[in-house]
Amino acid sequence: MAKKRKKRSEKGVLQLLRFRTTILILLILVLGFGAVSVRLCYLQLVNGPYLQEKAVEQQLVDTTVNSKRGTIYDAKGKILAQSASVWKVVLAPAYLEKDEQRKYVAKNLSKILDLSYDDVYAKTKKKTYYVVIKRKIESDEREQILKFVDKLTDKYAKMSNVITLFDDYRRYYPYEDLASSVIGFTGSDDQGLEGIEFQYDKYLTGTPGRVITARNANQTDMPFEYEQNVEAKDGNSITLTIDETIQSIAEKYMKKGLVDNAVVKRGVCIIMDVNTGGILAMVTADGYDLNNPYDLSQADLDAIKALPEKQRAQAESNALSAMWRNKAIADTYYPGSVFKMCTASMALNEGKVNDNSSFYCGGSVTIYDHTIHCHYTGGHGSQNFFQAIANSCNPAFIQIGNLVGAEKFKKYYQAFGFSEPTGIDLPGESDDLFFANNRMSETDLAISSFGQGFSITPIQMLTACASIANGGKVVQPYIVQTITDVDGNVIKNTETTYKRQVISKETAEKMCGYLERNTTQGGRNNGYVAGYRVGGKTGTSEKIGNSRPGFKDYIASFCGFAPADDARVACLVFFDTPTGASYYGSQVSAPVFVDIMSEVLPYLEIQAEYSESEKKYVDTVAGSYVGLSVKKAQAAAKSDGFTTTVKGEGSKVISQIPSAASKIPTGGNVVLYTDKESKKNKVTVPNFVGYSVSTVNSLASDYGLNVSFTGVTSSANSVSTSQSIAEGSEVKPGTVVSVKFGGGTVVHD
Ligand SMILES: [Zn+2]
Known part of the structure; x- marks a missing residue:
């Protein structure tokens, strides 16, 4: 008891001291300011007229x-x-x-x-x-x-x-x-x-x-x-969920895609962690310099300069808004055939289709007075469910959409998250544009089943794709992971929000299987990434209105995920108005998706697993054989998986092509030089373009060169499309020429 009282009295003294200090401070403040104020009042009121100019002396x-x-x-x-x-x-x-x-x-x-x-x-x-x-x-x-x-x-x-x-x-x-x-x-x-x-x-x-x-x-x-x-x-x-490395990879290939395809209205790439909703990369290409955000591109400046003077200010303001716009969340577009992954999921989840369901395509379908064509005008004929997806056949999907019905279609459309903004923590997100009064006519349902007639944002499409990839859960996409105060305390950390289960786990897994098989059918043009199990779908959609007289404007896109059996990331690639050789998603966007994923997946430490047919094109690193005797060098190269060619009369290796640590396809040839004279030998690079994989291989060995294969080499009808060293170049024997392959079944959609 006494102890307690003592404590209280100590506390009382402290409080009194504190109180006195506070009063003292207050007094100083009041008197201090008071004095200054009084003096100012005096100067202004009493001596005001006289000392107006001098009043400034006390401020x-x-x-x-x-x-x-x-x-x-x-x-x-x-x-x-x-x-x-x-x-x-x-x-x-x-x-x-x-x-x-x-x-x-x-x-x-x-x-x-x-x-x-x-x-x-x-x-x-x-x-x-x-x-x-x-x-x-x-x-x-x-x-x-x-x-x-x-x-x-x-x-x-x-x-x-x-x-x-x-x-x-x-x-x-x-x-x-x-x-x-x-x-x-x-x-x-x-x-x-x-x-x-x-x-x-x-x-x-x-x-x-x-x-x-x-x-x-x-x-x-x-x-x-x-x-x-x-x-x-x-x-x-x-701290953002954006990873600078992944963002840089995506930006590098998006920039290349803009140039390669003469894209007029920029492009979008979003990469999302399908399990958390965290955005790993979000690109609107081309970007702008954040240190000089009011600097327009030369093309914009030239266009503005060409206008009559009174229109320039408005044009400049429009150009700046367009440059700053985050198209990934602010633009709406017809998703086109990418959306078929959703229509297929609906039909499957409702039990309306199975592997053996049959759909017929005669090249077009007429609903009332509206004729809808298949991109394959000759008609796909009879197809099962998977073939309808892989063929991206519109008439088949009209039948699939019909099986779902308008009411269920709308229900799933909502559940996939298309009928409201995703709620991502960025400004300027747009909402979708569905049919007036939420009503769907028979024609509306028909065109909706292949992704035309309603508009959504890229982030909505990717979120829906992520839900198919992750087992059917619609996640909330987000971009800020943590907020930390000056002392390093985390004051806000974003947890994953699951909005709802849109399709069952079984349906989702089945869809992943179909979409994976789909990528293996068309190689690079269908999103196939060598060494990885990838699922995805191409899309080409017409835009309303056109930017060039006499031409239609299109959005070319690809949306996919990997690994298909246990997805980690989903990625959407979208180009607005490509005006190059092609405007198809398969030729414009899918190859960019492949390039991005080929670098992003290894960065995420997802191990590549090559099939037997892919293995022979995988590069190995050459060892160092310089300084060894010819015999020892040959043995070492052999154990590394290479054949050798010896040039010169010497007994020791003085140099080698390809050099140590460079990449050569497994089974490639290493040229070992044993004297200076032999090092002067050169070979002329032949044309490697337009051949099959085996022809390129035998050409290379005829010329004493090595070939490194890139692109799609797994398809039976893969054809080489480019080579890294031009035909006619003089190079040392054993030099590695990188040859790119494309081809396979090209789905123009
Ligand atoms: Zn068809």
Whole structure:
């Protein structure tokens, strides 16, 4: 009991002390400000008319101190956006008494800061203690300003407060245009304007501080000096689900796809973790430089310049909006045949179809007065369910859609998540466009079954595809994983949200099987990735309206996932208005999907498993045989899986082609040189294009060259389409020529 009382009394004393301290502080504050206020009132009211100009001598200066904006990291902790220290130059011209001083300050400041002398001089004449001369200066300018302040105080008395440097920050994006449509940028006041910078502005921005200072001209006749400081609180940092490596891979191939296919209205690639909904990459290609977000491309500038003068401002604003637009979430489009994966899932889940169901295609179907053609005008004839998918046959899918019926179709459409925005944590997401009043006529149902007639966003399509890949669960896509405060405490972490089970696990697994078989049928043009089990579907859809007179505009897309038996990632590739040799999803988008997945899957440490037919095209790394005797070198190369050709009369290997550590197809030939004379030998590279795999192999061995195979080599009708070293080039024997293959059954859809 006594102990307890003692404790209480100790607490009481502490409280009293605290109370007294608080009162003391309050008194100082009230008296302090009071005194300043009274003096200001006196000057303004009593002596106002007389001392109007002199009133400036006593001022309360209230300055905002910017807080440091939080950093944006990728999933692996790489910095995507950060704030670097810069400074704000503030002048207190009221301290400058003579014109000679004003001119001296104006001359030096304008020179250091690259400003007009007249403008700075005008500011030196103001009767104030606070005028901003320049914002966001870098450290080299800061150094020069500090030197000038030293000179100024040496030259004149009472000049130490004339120039003040306030801390400020400048936003900086180390990867420039990487993920630009996702990250966004900030305005001149550090406020988020687009993307994550906009969406998470309140977390990133922090709390600005304040400095309140009482000042007077000669710094001596004030009753006291007072400065109140409220520290700025730095913003929180954000870690995205975006992985810089995956994003870079996707951007590299999307850029190439834009050029290869003369794409007019940009392209989209989204890669999602199908089990969590986390977005690993989101590309709107081409992006823009986040450090200079108002710089338009030369093509845009030229187009604007060609317009009549009064239209230019609007055109520039439109071009900027188009450049900043995150097409992955803001654009709506007819998904086309990619959507057949959903129609097929519905029919399967409802038990309306099975492996043996039969569908007939005579090349077209007429519903009332509406004739719908199959892309294969000759007609696919009789097909089972899988063949209908692999053929991407519209008449078959009209029959499948019919089996589902309009009511169920709408129910699944909703359940797949198409009838509302996905809710991804980015600004500007669009909603779908379905039939008026949610009503579907027989024709509407027919065209919907192959993905025409209604519009959805790329992110909606990918989310639906992910649900087929992950066992039937619709996940909520998201892009911010964690938010961390200045001290490193996690204040928000995104958990996976499953919205609903749209199709059964069994249906999903069956669909994965069909979609995997589909990719193996058309090779590169159907999304086949050597060494991996991939599922997916091509799509080509007509756009409403056209950008070029006499031509139709199309969206070429591919949507797929891997590994097909235990999916980790889904990927959508989408090109808006390709105007090159082809506009088909199979020729424009599927090859880009293959290139992206061929690099992303190994990066995700998903092991490639090559089939027997693929194995012989897999490259192995050559060992180093230089310095060994001919006999030992031959044995070593043999154990590495290579054959050898010896050139020269020497007894030791002095050089080898291909060199050590370079990649050669297993079973390739290593040329061992034993004297300098033999090293001068050259061979002429033949034409490798237009042949089968076996012809290319025998050509290579005839010429003493090695071939590395890329593209689709597994299909019986694979044909070489390009070679890395031009025909007619002089190269050393044993040099590796990379030969690319394509072909197989091309589904033009
Ligand atoms: Zn057909």
